[in-house]
Amino acid sequence: MPININTEFGHSMPPEEDHNITIHAPGWDNAIKFRNGDPSVLNKMKSIYPRFGPWAQARHILFDISAKLSLPPDHGCLAFTSPEAFAYAKQFAASSHRSPPEVKLEQAELKFRVVDVGGVRLYVVVFPISKFKGIIGIWQVSGTGISTRLAEELLKHVDEMSVVDFEATGETEPLIVPETTYLAETNAHEKLRERIWALLKRSPIKPTDVSPNDVYLYSTGMSAILGLHKALMAIQEGSVVAIGAVFHHTWNLFEEAPAGFKHFGPADVKSGVVDKVEAYLINEAEAGRRISYLFVEFPSNPLEISVDLKALRELAVKYKFPLVVDETIGSFCNVDVLPAADVVITSLTKSFSGYANVMGGSVVLNPSSIFYHSALKPTFMTTYHNEYFSGDASRLLSNSDDYLSRSAILNRNALALANLVHSYCTPSGPVTDMLYPPFTDTAASYRSFMRPATPAFTPGYGCLLSIDFDSKDSAIVFYDALNVYKGPHLGAHLTLAVPFNDLVWGDPTHCDVAYHRAYGLRTEQVRISVGLEDEQDLVEAFKAALHACCEAARKK
Incomplete structure (x- = not known):
């Protein structure tokens, strides 16, 4: 049955409520107008990512x-x-x-x-x-x-x-702030920490001593990254190192690091990125420096690269730096990155919440880390303060009640669509690559951190996939013909498509387009966040868009 979309331009996906965080804005050209701050699009916005x-x-x-x-x-x-x-x-x-x-x-x-x-x-x-x-x-x-x-x-x-x-x-140093108060924690905060802890302990690759008290809640995924960034910079001075695709606001935060930001773009197997990182670490050590920490998304958004965490763990031990893994895309239920990570970061706004109506983030400290007792835990115990509003915590707790059952559907639907799109990939056709963990050359790395299956849940590859096209024209035909919701965000209950790279990395006045393109952030790419719709309905919608794309290419 065709997917029925009656949402007006600029409104959120249904059910439309006061605190929704999505926007439906069909048309590739409208995404670019939004990026450029065009009033003809901005003035129609009735909902937006807060x-x-x-x-x-x-x-x-x-x-x-x-x-x-x-x-x-x-x-x-x-x-x-x-x-x-x-x-x-x-x-x-x-x-x-x-x-x-x-x-x-x-x-x-x-x-x-x-x-x-x-x-x-x-x-x-x-x-x-x-x-x-x-x-x-x-x-x-x-x-x-x-x-x-x-x-x-x-x-x-x-x-x-x-x-x-x-x-x-702003010229006063320091700013003398009156008696500081922070938002009060509630039972919802405690229950959220316990839920995340239970998910971390569920079917682990390697048992850990992590406890609910090692889970720290934040108002957004970015505030979690900022909180951890400030803590780690205080613990160990040095540059921040990141591998592969990172979220653009994470990039903006890292480039402000006092000792600099070192980025390694290509991160697939053939790139030899681990060897390149070690060469950099050797140079830093010879100069009498350490890095502050290394950050990686697992897998990365939107390229779905799953870098070799085992090799990075060995480097972290050898060169004495914390390894931070953002597992938002893989998600708690599918992957267990604690065996490799000193710290795990998650945007709870995404599939953990699942209903696109509340934001949140978490930082989990690994008690097995060599930094845990000496630096990480003491720093967080003295510097962490709650900034997560109780109303948001309550909504997130309620939303995540069905996290595992939703994730099973997201995994199933995304794999079905990835298999379909992959069948259309040809060297001479308009669809050139399917970016999803099992179709990358880093698939073995992803699988090595998948949780063992249980009777209640079989891990998969998450809800996010991306499609590469031979040209911008082909990508636009596919995107505009695809009958799903259009706009930023991922992990929602309904499928969302967005020209993510063109939207985020396509403006040469704000970023080095050629640099990001060189490691895969091509503007001829469409990112898909797969939702909970009927699997066959999604398959038919994608078949129609793929057919339109192939037909346009044939005529051209």
Whole structure:
């Protein structure tokens, strides 16, 4: 039966609710207009990924804060639940990576305020609205902006808002923050930690002593990466090393590292990336330096490369650095990366949540790590503070009730579509490659970290796959003919397609397009997040789009 899509342009996938994080925006050209900030598309947006910018309830509370602070009409503000946002805003604004000059902020242009609303202390960064493009990155990259649910709760108490006696400009060192408060933890937080712990202990490759107290919750996946990044940089100075494709905001965070960011792009077997990493480590050691840590996605988004974690583990031991593995794409149920990783990061917003209506992230410390007792655990015990709103924690806990049963369907549907698309791949045809773990030359590495099957669940390869085409024209024909929801996000209950690389890495004014293309982030690629629809319905939808693509190529 054909997949029925009646969602209006700019709205979220159904069921449409106040806190949804998806947007349906069909048309490849509209994705590029969105990337370029075209008002003809932006003005139609009724839903959006909340970390892209203040949205809905969050925007309303920021307007109210601006009014309470009597900000000039040419100034705006962003609000956070942690005073650390002040330091990050100053660092971000001062970075040499902020360009062009018309959006780069001088430190004197930033001001900082503190307000109390409904028992919650907010830390407010004030900036000239004309420099919005230069400051919005602290919301996007840090991932610590107030959530829509928290904003909704705060709006109930907006009349009680009070300004805390505190004022400092961006030139003041240090910023003396009044009594710091953080969001309260609830039973939902405890239950979430226990659920993640249980998933880590379920059918392990190698038993570990990990406990619920080794699980740290964050408001988004990016805030989890930022929290870990700051902790690791404090533990061991040095450059940050990353292998293969990493999320673009993760890239933005890493390039700000004080001792530099070293990236190894090609990461498949034939690239010899492990040997290249070791050569770099040897050079660092000969210069009397260590790296701070090494970061890798397993598998990577959107290329689905599963780098050799066993070899990286050996390097981590030999050269004494923490190995951080982001297993969001593989996901808790399918892969067990604790045997290799010192720390595991996950965006809980994705398939763990599964319903595209709440955000969250987690950091798990591995008690078997040589850094655990000496540095990791003590650092987190003294520096970690809860910034995850109870309403979001409750929703995430509820959503994840059926995580395993949903994941079984996601695995099944994605593999069916990957097999179908792979059958269309030919050297001379428009479909040139199927990017999904079992179809890559790193398949053996992925399989070596798959959890053993149990009667209750058989691990698979996750919900994400990507398709390479011979040309942008072929990719566009396929994309526009594909009858699924169109927009960013992955791990949702319904299938989403997006020209991810063109959207994220295709603008030469903001990134080195040729560099990223060289290791596989081609703009002639479509990323698919497979959902829970009927398998045969999805197969038919993809067959129709593949047929349209092949027919267009034949005529051309």
